[in-house]
Amino acid sequence: MNKTSNFEFDDLQGLLRFGHGKLTDTCFLLLNIADVDAAKQWLSAAPITDASTTDTLPDTALQIAFSVEGLRTLKLRESVIEGFSDEFIVGMTGDESRSRRLGDVDDNTPSKWEWGGSETAVPHVLLLLYARQGELDHWRTTVEGEHFAEAFHLLSQLPTQSINDIEPFGFVDGISQPTIDWMQKQSTDIHERDRYSNLLAPGEMVLGYPNEYGHYTPRPLIDPQEDRLAAELPDAEDEPRLKDLGRNGTYLVIRQLSQDVPGFWRFLDKEAASDADRREQIATAMVGRERNGTPLIAEHIPGIAAEDHGNNFTFDLDPKGNHCPIGAHIRRANPRTGDFPPGVTGLFSRLIKILGFAQAPEEDLIASSRFHRLLRRGRSYGSVLSPEDAVKPDAPAGDRGIQFICLVANISRQFEFVQNAWMVNSKFGGVQNERGPLVGHRKPLIDGQSTDHFNRPDAAGTMRTVCHLPQFVTVRGGGYFFMPGLRALKYIAATPTNGRDSAS
Template sequence: MKPSPNFEFDDLQALLRFGSGHLTETHFMLLQIKDADAARQWLSTAPVSSATATRPPPDTSLQIAFSVDGLRTMGLQEHIIKDFSDEFITGLAGDESRSRRLGDTGANAPEHWEWGGKSGQTPHVLLMLYAQNGKMEDWKKTVETKLFKRAFKLFMTLPTTELEAKEPFGFIDGISQPKIDWAQQQSTDLHERDNYSNRLAVGEVVLGYRNEYGHYTPRPLIDPQQDIHATSLPDAEDEPAMKDFGRNGSYLVIRQLHQDVPGFWQFIDAASDADPEKREQLAASMVGRERDGTPLAPATPNHIPGIAWQNRDNHFTYELDPGGTRCPVSAHIRRSNPRTGDYPPGVSGFFSRIIKALGFGQNRPDEDLIASSRFHRLLRRGRSYGPRLTPEDAIKPDASTEPRGLQFICLVANISRQFEFVQNAWNISSKFGGVQNERDPLLGIRAPLLNGEETDHFNHPHPSGPMRTTAHLPQFITVRGGSYFFMPGLRALQYLATTPATDSDSSS
């Protein structure tokens, strides 16, 4: 694989490279396109921020993503749209089987959502404004031009609050992120990835590049012979005669997750006999970190590519804690990223790899249940909402129950292999890594299994032998909305802006 140090960051929306932590104010808008011509015209000059690094960093940012309905309304032709992934075209809420798979059932069911849940009500556009403290009002005025108002109807503004390091339950969030291998230097060969690496192939989050399998994820390619407007699009690396509408774009998954902060801490408090120390311990074991971010898992002595030695909060795997006596197997962060390599621990050469590949030489029956985490990583870009409530206040009986939660956002190149897999096979699975009928203590639904077995408990393996069990967990997090979007590269945005209206309905 040739390194390409000159990555075309100028064609990438900034969110793919930067979390923009210095831009503490956010304003997320869901829009409907009411005049496609005006929308295209606005888009052609919209100040969408690229991922080019500037010094000093910009004090505002604008990012834009479209749902499949949005792309259609913009006039993107059906023969282009059909090459997006099936899950994007169907949508997050468009299919009961998908909802069942994702745990969007019961209180989480799309029919109860505040937005995005009903067919025909999927927002067209997600517009994300970021600004430094105090600069949002001016930035909004810059973005919301006359043309903008003619083009779009505000569907709703998603609640967000000024950025803090802590998510609503009170834990430091966003510590673990994959380190994108922009220079494409890390091998994706199955034989060279025995151990966990935090570096991730560009093609796992950006379309048009090689992914962790060393291949290109299918995406819309356009023949410039047929479509003159496409000539300004980037070339498709894997099919040089074609232009790549997907290149430098990414799928954006957004889910509004309501967090019952008083409910969480009051439950934890009761389960810990109102002992503050035990309360912290129980909450930490459910998360897998203490509130200040310190992980429960022991530090690993091995080097993890993409994570600095000094970064204790991130420099760990679960290799030294296979049974979960330090960090429970069911803990939220362990489920969300099990930090496994392609092979179980202890592979040191050709022969040991063969032995393990044949399924032998295992030290524990559960050591190889979860492998190859690299194919299931998410680049998270969420922002939380609702007034802050400390655990100490949350346990008071009169604690405020104002809406609080997270606008969970992740960027991926393959929605089903990344976001949906993590949600289904890791987070809400009642059997993840061999756990006993329990789901993610934070994120999980509590629906019983088909044989009636309850799943509403949390097991903490204990070195003495018998597990400690916390029973009758209520659901702490409820889905309130969500949608799958596509966040195009900058040249693809220009293509959208200039492609003429087709015979498809250009207004809605």
Template sequence: MTAPTHVALELDDIQRGVLSPRPTPYAATYILFRIDDRAHGRELMRRVRAAVTSAADTVNPLGETWVSVALTFHGLKALGVPPQALETFAWEFRQGMAARATALGDVGESGPEHWEAPLGTSDVHVVLVAVAPDSARLEAAVDRARPAYHRLSGVTAIWRQNCHALPTEAEPFGYRDGISHPAVEGSGFAGSNPLAPPLKAGEFVLGYPDELGGVQTPQPDILGRNGTYVAFRKLHQRVAAFRQYLRDNSTGPEDEELLAAKLMGRWRSGAPLALSPSCDDPGLGADPRRNNAFLYERDDPAGFVTPGGCHIRRGNPRDAAVAGEPRLHRMIRRGTAYGPPLPEGVLEDDGADRGLMFTFIGAHLGRQFEFVQSEWMNDGVFFGAAGTRDPIVGANDGSGDFTVPRRPLRRRLRALPRFVVTRGGEYCFMPGLNALSWLGDLKD
């Protein structure tokens, strides 16, 4: 079947957290709940429906503030969703993130046996996320949502993670984050790369044609339509170890920053190597009209400017043939820092827990999130370097290396350690607003 050239999304039924760019700066919190009483769980769905903002509602008395809610497979079961409906959800979602650990590279110290409780267990049923421009408005958003679960003895809050984004938009390793996001047909939100046409809505929202012309919708239609899949991951970042590795493998401060840029594909400011190959350009890095407007294959097929194995080129090969036509592996990615920043220049670990709460949003867990994790982040066969891993977030174990193409001799970094450790995560389904009402009205 051929997908239409334009689709009108039902924005009033899609949760705002699916498509809306986050404010800058912002604060966020993730709260997990366990449902012990089915009736109270359904009441939670009815109440939270009033707190969740739709993608059509961009005017809020609290400013750029909203609340989103998602459920795990165990959560849908706890609400009493019929088995025949549960079987229509993606099989990766039904298995859960912990069961998919090997495919995702969550092994060794990142394995589920080491995850922070209760992440990855059957106790996690509901995930509530609140986003706001600052901590004060974030707490106001949480207060607005609190009546949804207050005095429901059969619903228990079991975990919370507060997050923040600095005015510099830097993540714990010091790079500007949140730069790249795709344009979604019918969403009304522009993508960050003016050279890339919008992707079909069905790549991100269930119930619409995707890049292949297919339509994925869990059943019944009122439950699946206008929903999406979400992967939440708590990723601990070893900032001191990362800084020390840069120091040990560089000839001086300037070379250290160049090496950091080659590993990421961007300078710390967010300026891409593709547009500023020899030195950082903070003005370019801070300009959302320019800092993502580039391609690879057209101008740098061999990776002499932006190495093929660097983080951003692995995560989004852009116009490379491996990226696929149609473009099947793009995803909406959001990251929010947590924990105190490590002071500048410190090379010793202070023992604090810091890192990123990573969020994937997409309609295809398998060919989007899992494919990118297994084939692009944890293998390099797609660009001719089989067995290599992403130097920043890959499942490195000290035996891998990273190559910087250059003339006359390439530069090779050896013994890459693991800089990012998975502390836990969940696969979730983020329903449309009508689906929240449907879940609240379920009967035994």
């Protein structure tokens, strides 16, 4: 194994370490298993890209992930499947309360999705192919090779298109990502981590390693005495007697999010009385960054824009959201708080906070960000439509959006928490009656109160409210998948198809 740190990078799928950004052409396939034996044969030889580095960047990449239905179809024993997290087993659309919490209501309701909308419609396999421009067809032919046509039934090929890191509303995307502490040097001790840090314990993203609580996230552990195939799996660090099917794997969350680009810019244009500068101001306030990616907080912290791609900042100097509104997309997605709110440095103040006294209203739900980070790996789709063209009455229609993908070790604490408590909640950080301006639905509360507002104080603190915000983003599909490490993939491919344990 290649060990530049403690990490077995050649057992990790590359997507955990690299975004494959230079591989502009992509093809995301949703597959069902048609023939289990043929599928296992294909899987055992599939050219999956690992995360070890070479001097030259690869020209192609292939990653794979399975839904729980896929693992069951491949005859992974139920006693092993039980080791995965509940939300993975139940699935994204498995119960109504989860759909409500994720904001999958009204136009986002799973029954209206194009794929993944019911338990039976969840694809077994998600195959992600990446290639340099013009090389995708050749790569796909190579990948499919023998057994593929017999093994899998293609449910659909998700639309993707390279539009140079610009998402369809026109903003640079993919700037802020957590940095994984591959060398495992940073302490997770609460007493040593009172400030926001972008560096995260590997166990937040990769299964089988300590997370930000210093604990191991639950995943299937197998006794090699009872299952001889498991002998090839990595050891479980926390239970050395057992083998770890999760280690070097992760959960992959995917949501196809359709964006109404003309609707977004036309609404803002009307709101700005067709003043292009004002239109741009409202849009940047909703995102929290300018279209070129500069954070709105930038002018208040000299030098940050040039450093770390404009990502080395917190909102500590802007507690009321006068520069970057509290409800802005990037502020909801990552409030950049440490374990203690700004200014809490003394031992006495910390004690008061730990005991829960003196909590200001704006601190509601803005929990310490380090437990709720996402490694985003999505791609956009649809033709480019500039804001200037989008406002024209004859702007071309067309389906545009994001294949939102994030990798997390804990679906409920990371993706579901961010989506529910931060993105679609109508109360966030002291603001009320508004949901995420980009991704929120606009359903009123049970008592009839509306949620279609967006509040943005100006620099002097005067509140400006945008009312009757339409829903700009609609969910078209989604699911929870397990992206195994390479040895785990070999194990999955080798499990016997007669459903019996492989005990010797």
